Amino acid sequence: AVLAEGPLDRVQSDPRVIEVYLGR
Structure with a gap:
């Protein structure tokens, strides 16, 4: 979840x- 820099x-x-x- 490296791309998620907020909603971790x-x-x-x-x-x-x-x-x-x-997947996006």
Whole structure:
């Protein structure tokens, strides 16, 4: 979740967000 320089807390709560950041 290196791309997520802010919503890191939400990324941990929603592992799907990581795929969106990396998949995007």
